Amino acid sequence: YEEGERQIEISVKAMKNSLPSSLKNALFIGCGTGRLAVEFSDIFDRIYATDKSYSMIWNINKLLSENSFDFYTPQEKNVYSLENVAKKHSAYIPEKIKKNIKEKIDFFVSDVLDLPIEEESMDAIFSIYFTDVIALKLWFDQITGKLKKDGYFIHFGPLDYFFSDESEMLTAVEFKDFFEKWTNLFYRP
Numbered sequence: 229y230e231e232g233e234r235q236i237e238i239s240v241k242a243m244k245n246s247l248p249s250s251l252k253n254a255l256f257i258g259c260g261t262g263r264l265a266v267e268f269s270d271i272f273d274r275i276y277a278t279d280k281s282y283s284m285i286w287n288i289n290k291l292l293s294e295n296s297f298d299f300y301t302p303q304e305k306n307v308y309s310l311e312n313v314a315k316k317h318s319a320y321i322p323e324k325i326k327k328n329i330k331e332k333i334d335f336f337v338s339d340v341l342d343l344p345i346e347e348e349s350m351d352a353i354f355s356i357y358f359t360d361v362i363a364l365k366l367w368f369d370q371i372t373g374k375l376k377k378d379g380y381f382i383h384f385g386p387l388d389y390f391f392s393d394e395s396e397m398l399t400a401v402e403f404k405d406f407f408e409k410w411t412n413l414f415y416r417p
Contacts, residue, residue: 240267243354243382247271251351255374257340257367258358262288266329268354275333276345285337287319292329296320340367345374352380360388363396364406372410383407 252273256265259277261284269275279285290297300314307313321329338344340362353371375381389397398406 236264236267239384240264243384244268244271247352247380247382251380253350254352254354255343255345255350256354256356257343257371258355258361259335260284260357261291262329262333262335264354264356265333265335266325269328269332272352273332276350277333277335278338278340278343280337280339282337285335288329288335291319291321292326341370343370343374347373348376348379350374350379351376352382355381355383355385357385359383359385359398359403361390363391363393364398364403365396368410381407 249271251271254265254268254272254275256262256268256275256277259265259279260281262277265275265277296318297320298316298318300316302314303312336344340358353375355371372381383403387398387400387403391397
C-alpha cells in the first residue's frame with residue numbers, strides 16, 4: 229500500500245546513504261518475508277536473509293514460485309458486516325524483481341543464536357525491527373563475530389516491543405549508549 233511503500237522508501241534511502249559502495253555481502257536477521265532484504269539487493273552482490281519462522285521463509289518462496297497468492301487479515305473490531313470480517317490482500321513479486329532475488333538472495337530458516345554463517349565473513353549485518361521481537365542482549369554477541377573487521381552493523385526499529393520483560397525494553401537513548409559502548413570496546417582497528 230502507498231503509505232507502507234513510502235515508509236520503506238524513506239527508511240531504505242536513509243540506510244543506503246550511510247553505507248559505502250565497497251560492501252559485497254550482507255546478512256539480514258529476522259528478515260520476515262524478506263521485503264527489506266530485497267530493497268538492498270541493488271547495492272550488495274550477495275544477501276543472506278534468515279528468519280526463525282518457517283512460514284516467513286515459506287511465504288517468500290511461494291511468491292517466487294507463483295504469480296501471486298491471496299491472503300486475508302481478520303478484522304476483530306468495528307466490523308460493519310460479514311463482508312468486512314476479513315480483508316483480502318493479494319501478494320506478488322514482479323518478474324524483474326524475482327530474477328534479481330533468485331540471483332542475489334539466499335533465504336533460509338535459522339536461529340540467530342546458531343547461524344550457519346562463518347565468523348568474520350559479513351560486510352554488513354542488518355537488524356531491522358528485530359530488537360522488537362528478541363531482546364538485544366540475548367543475541368548481539370552471537371552476531372558481532374560474523375562481521376568482518378571493518379563491517380557495519382545496521383540497527384533500525386521503532387521500539388514497539390513484542391516480548392514481556394520490561395527490563396529488556398530499551399529506550400532509544402539506551403540503544404545509542406549500548407552501540408557507542410560496544411564500538412568503543414570492540415572496535416578492531
